[in-house]
Amino acid sequence: MMTFTLWDIVRNLLLGGALTLLLSMVAFVLGGLAALALLFARIAKHRPPRGLAQIYIEIFQGTPLLLQLFTLFFGLSLLGLDVPAWLAAGVGLMLFSSAYLAEIWRGCVESVPRGQWEAGASLALTYREQMRHVILPQAMRMAIAPTVGFAVQVVKGTAVTSIIGFAELTKTGSMIANATYQPFLVYGLVAIGYFLLCYPLSWYAQRLERRLYATRTN
Amino acid sequence: MTYQFDFSFIYEYRAMLAHGIAYTVYLTLVGGTVGTLIGTVGAICRTWDIKPFAGLYQCYVELFRNTPFLVQLFLIFFGLPSLGIRMSEGQAAILAIILNVGAYSTEIIRAGLQATPKGQIEAAQSLAFTRWQIFFYVMLRPALRKVWPALSSQIVISMLGSAVCSQISAEELTFVANFIQSRNFRAFETYFLTTAIYFAMAFLIRQSLNLIGRYAIVRRPLP
Amino acid sequence: MPLVRTNRLHKHFGKNHVLKGINLEVEEGEVVAIVGRSGSGKSTLLRALNGLETIDDGTIEVDGTALVAEQGDLRALRQKVGMVFQQFNLFPHLSAGQNVMLAPQIVKDTSKEEAEVIARSTLARVGLEHKFDAFPDQLSGGQQQRVAIARALAMSPKVLLCDEITSALDPELVNEVLMVVRQLASEGMTLIMVTHEMRFAREVGNKLVFMYEGRIHESGDPQTMFANPATPEFANFISSLD
Ligand SMILES: Nc1ncnc2c1ncn2[C@@H]1O[C@H](COP(=O)(O)OP(=O)(O)OP(=O)(O)O)[C@@H](O)[C@H]1O
Ligand SMILES: [Mg+2]
Numbered sequence: 001m002m003t004f005t006l007w008d009i010v011r012n013l014l015l016g017g018a019l020t021l022l023l024s025m026v027a028f029v030l031g032g033l034a035a036l037a038l039l040f041a042r043i044a045k046h047r048p049p050r051g052l053a054q055i056y057i058e059i060f061q062g063t064p065l066l067l068q069l070f071t072l073f074f075g076l077s078l079l080g081l082d083v084p085a086w087l088a089a090g091v092g093l094m095l096f097s098s099a100y101l102a103e104i105w106r107g108c109v110e111s112v113p114r115g116q117w118e119a120g121a122s123l124a125l126t127y128r129e130q131m132r133h134v135i136l137p138q139a140m141r142m143a144i145a146p147t148v149g150f151a152v153q154v155v156k157g158t159a160v161t162s163i164i165g166f167a168e169l170t171k172t173g174s175m176i177a178n179a180t181y182q183p184f185l186v187y188g189l190v191a192i193g194y195f196l197l198c199y200p201l202s203w204y205a206q207r208l209e210r211r212l213y214a215t216r217t218n
Numbered sequence: 219m220t221y222q223f224d225f226s227f228i229y230e231y232r233a234m235l236a237h238g239i240a241y242t243v244y245l246t247l248v249g250g251t252v253g254t255l256i257g258t259v260g261a262i263c264r265t266w267d268i269k270p271f272a273g274l275y276q277c278y279v280e281l282f283r284n285t286p287f288l289v290q291l292f293l294i295f296f297g298l299p300s301l302g303i304r305m306s307e308g309q310a311a312i313l314a315i316i317l318n319v320g321a322y323s324t325e326i327i328r329a330g331l332q333a334t335p336k337g338q339i340e341a342a343q344s345l346a347f348t349r350w351q352i353f354f355y356v357m358l359r360p361a362l363r364k365v366w367p368a369l370s371s372q373i374v375i376s377m378l379g380s381a382v383c384s385q386i387s388a389e390e391l392t393f394v395a396n397f398i399q400s401r402n403f404r405a406f407e408t409y410f411l412t413t414a415i416y417f418a419m420a421f422l423i424r425q426s427l428n429l430i431g432r433y434a435i436v437r438r439p440l441p
Numbered sequence: 442m443p444l445v446r447t448n449r450l451h452k453h454f455g456k457n458h459v460l461k462g463i464n465l466e467v468e469e470g471e472v473v474a475i476v477g478r479s480g481s482g483k484s485t486l487l488r489a490l491n492g493l494e495t496i497d498d499g500t501i502e503v504d505g506t507a508l509v510a511e512q513g514d515l516r517a518l519r520q521k522v523g524m525v526f527q528q529f530n531l532f533p534h535l536s537a538g539q540n541v542m543l544a545p546q547i548v549k550d551t552s553k554e555e556a557e558v559i560a561r562s563t564l565a566r567v568g569l570e571h572k573f574d575a576f577p578d579q580l581s582g583g584q585q586q587r588v589a590i591a592r593a594l595a596m597s598p599k600v601l602l603c604d605e606i607t608s609a610l611d612p613e614l615v616n617e618v619l620m621v622v623r624q625l626a627s628e629g630m631t632l633i634m635v636t637h638e639m640r641f642a643r644e645v646g647n648k649l650v651f652m653y654e655g656r657i658h659e660s661g662d663p664q665t666m667f668a669n670p671a672t673p674e675f676a677n678f679i680s681s682l683d
Contacts, residue, residue, distance in 0.1 A: 062374075062420040063413045064381035066392060070409040078221055078406050119530035119589075122491050123544035123596060124519035133543060137534045152284065159286035160382060170289055177296060184297035191285045191293060198284035 004180045009189065016172030017193045023168060024155045024197075026090055031097025031154070032147075038102035043109055045127060053102070060099030065160050068092055073164050089161035089168075097154050104146045108139040145212060149205035152198045159194070169193050225411060227402045231394075238394030239415065245315050245390060246377040246423060253319025253376070254369065258358070260324030265331045275324060282321035288382045290314050295386045311388035315376055322372045330361030363431075370427035374420050381416070391415065444469040444631055445490065445600055450499035452485055459485050461655040462499070467600065467648075472632045474642035474663065477652035478678065483635040486652070487602045490633070491524045504599045520548065523593030524602045527609050529585045531577040537564065537588045538573035541595045548596070556595075563591040567621050583614030587621055594625075601625065603634035639682055643667060651675045 041053035060068065069092040076083045112135050120130035162171035173190035177183040228235070260279065263271040282290065295310035305313065334357045342356045362369075384393035391412060399408040445467040452460035459482045467473050475483050488494040490501060492508065492515040501508040503521050532540050541560035545551040551559065564570045567587035577585055586606055593601055603622065607615045619641055626632055626645050636642050642649060642663060649663040651674075659666065659675045670676035 059417065062378075062417045064378040064392070064416055066381040066384075067395075067409055067413040067416060070395075071406065071413050074405040074409055113530075115526060115528050115530040116532065118493055119526065119532070121493060121515075122519060122522075122524035122526075123592070124516050124548045125544065126516065129547050133547060134532055138532075141534065156284075156286040159288045162288070163382065163385060170286065170292075173289070174292070177292075182300070183292070184300040187289060187293040187297045191281075191289050194285045194289060195281065199280065202280070202284055 004176070009176055009180065009182075009186060012172055012176055013169060013186075013189055013193060016167060016169040017197070019166070020155065020158050020168040020170075020193075021197065023086075023089060023093065023158045023161065023166070024151070027093035027097050027158070028151055028154045030090075031094040032101055034094060034098035035101035035105065038098055039105045039109070042102055042106050057099045057103050060096055061103065065092070065096050065157055066163060068096060069161065069164050085161070085165040085167075088164055089158070089166040093154065093157055093161065096157060097150075100150055100153070101147065104150060105139065105143050108143040108146075109135060111142060112138045142212065145205050145208035148201055148208060152201045152205070155197050155201070156194065223407055224404060225407055227398060227404060227408070228411065231398050234394050234398065235391075235415070237389065238391035239419070241388070241390040242377065242380055242419065245312060245380045245383065245388075246373065248312055249315030249319050249376055249380070250373040252316045254323050254327075254373075256316065256320030257323025257325075257327050260320065261327035261331055261361075264324065264328050278317075279321045279324050282318055283325070287314065287318055287379050288385065290318065291383065291386055307383075307386050307388040310386055311380070311383040311390070314383075315380060318379070319373065319376050322376075323369055326365045326368045326372060327361060330365035331357055333364060334361065366427075366431040370424060370431065373427065374424055377423060378416060378420060443467055444471075444504055445633070446502045447490070448500045448502070450486070450489060450501065451497045452482075452489060452494060453497055459655050460489070460496075463655075463657060465650065465657065467631060467633060469599075469631055470629045471648055472626045472646050473634070473648045473650060474646035475633065475635045475650045475652060476637075476639070476642060476678070477658075481652040482655045483652050484604050487524070487604050487633065487635055491522050491602055492518055493524075516548070520596060521599040522602060523596055523598030523600070525586070525589050525593055525604070525606045527605045529577075529582070529589045529609070531585055531589055531592070533577050536574050536576050537569065537580065537591075540577070540588055541592045544592070544596050559595050560591070563594045564588070566594065566624075567591045568617075581614060582610045583617045586610065586618045590618075590621055590625075600631040600633060603632065603636070605635050605637065607636075607638060639667075639679075651678065653678075 038053050038056065041049040042057070044050050044053075069088060072092045072095075073083060073085075073088040076088070116134050116138065117130055120134040125133065158168055159170040162168055162174065165171070167175075169190055173186050177186040180186060260271075260275040262268070263275050266272075291310065291314045294314050295305065295307065298305065338356050338360075339352060342352045347355070380390055381392040383390050384396055387393060395408050395412040399405040402408065443466040445465065447463050447465045450460050450463040450465075451458075463482075463486055465473075465486075475486070477483050485494055489496050490503070496508075501518075503518055506517050506521060508515070508518050531537075532543070535543065538557070538560050541563055542553070542556040545556045545559055546553060561570055561573060564573060567590050569584060569587055569591065572580060572584060572588070577588070580588065590601075590606075606622075607618050610618065615638075619638065622632065622634070622641075623645055634642075634646075646663045648660065649666050650660040651658050651666070651672075653659075653674050659670070659672050661671075666675065667679065670679060
């Protein structure tokens, strides 16, 4: 039997952690871009795009991420595509993120008071111009804190991709735990790894929120 | 070559599916209720800075909110036995969910308590409410009313998250789905159907929580 | 030909028939004060004149640009009609100057330099040239409302609509805004204002419009109307004020 030193364990976990980080960033950035498209559909003037975007968002917010990954993974293989785990993980997490981000951002757009739209309209700005010059700048400011907050959910969401076999931090942890028979130590280290990734984001999101709140109330 | 979709397994496995659904509902109900109680206590400790619980709660909240549920589950189920704490799959699953809901609801309820206007407390004091009455009627009830939507969402999110309990073989819905697809080799249909069931459950749980919120927390006055 | 003319204007909110055939004519340079009870449709009328509410029937014509129910060129109409709101509605992410510069730049393709010149001079008209770089949350309510007036003026509208523009202000800030309006009136600006300041309506207005349950119930010269109310409803309305 192979023996693992603590350093062996940590080294392997760091590798898995790097993949977790990479997957999180890819899913967050691509998901954010998709969310932008989704957002504009969701707040469009016309009904069809609004309805479609709403259905998409409700499906992804109303079902477990794990099942989304399973369905995607096995659905694609039905189409004859042999998807590697990393691809299914990336695409799945991206779709998941896009739905949540679009909904968060829609909330921000809608919390801009109606009077702002009307002031823009009364100055003869078109809908697009009102959106671009009046609404979005204000909504973006409000969106920063919850968006950073959601990044934490994305990082945590990557753990679920271990179940479809993507060798990120949790999967690496499981393999080492099985090999070393030291589950408490290994999963403890894994948890610490996630905490180190997530806590700074949570902290920053809270600070942003408090600052925004402070400027709004005085 | 065309693939024929086949959902006929539903009938064959209906009892198992029902068991899985019931198990997931159980995890959600017990996790949501006990978790919310823990969260209420936590919110009280944090709001009044009751030492040393306020600090302990803060650590607990941050730890659970900044690590994945799956890892918490593994740590409880696989890790704790090496400290001599042994649990069944079901016990580990429900414990993990309770702790998770507890952590999130602590912060949610705390936000509600902190939003109590000072004037309301003073008004109640001037009406000679006792401390306990002030806390219950002026702070907690309005706070719960205010944060009920956020709390409901969190409970639904926990229900959806409970799917990963299948990984420690707790017999909830996803575990059942895994089992069925290993028998019938119809992975896509099985998972698709299971996803749809979760969707319906999320909808129903949200509606029920809305109803509870409307009638039990807001307390519509009788006509 | 009148500058503003509405013809049989109708508006419903669901079953609520809010405007029941409004015929209003406003000549160039006229200052019209609209008064009436809460819910009589004053705001709705004003908002319809600016295309903020769609109309169900009738026409609106401003300086030859017609707006027919459910269609028409809103952009052209709104360039001729400026609006000032009760709640100011300044853009909080822009400075006072930028608030004023925004629309000329976007809608009229004015260059930035030119827009700044316009903004400085309109801010000067409301006495706030020194607040060019201040943000809305650094200004008092009265100052914010004056910036909002400047913002509307920067588009050189033919007519300015004011909906209870002093109602959200602390009493001591009301006068500075009324002074600006008075100044505009004396410069020949066409004004249509909904107001609760009866004294002001009487002094500055050339025409008084009393709205009652979605109709123009009585209108004419303010002095005459106040002295001899023609309808019991208007008489009632005035006596309820003191
Ligand atoms: N967006 C809306 N949706 C539905 N009903 C509306 C809307 N806006 C106004 N109303 C209704 O139309 C009627 C006229 O409202 P309007 O705001 O024009 O009155 P007003 O004369 O300006 O009153 P106030 O003096 O209170 O400002 C009211 O009964 C009001 O409830
Ligand atoms: Mg009004």
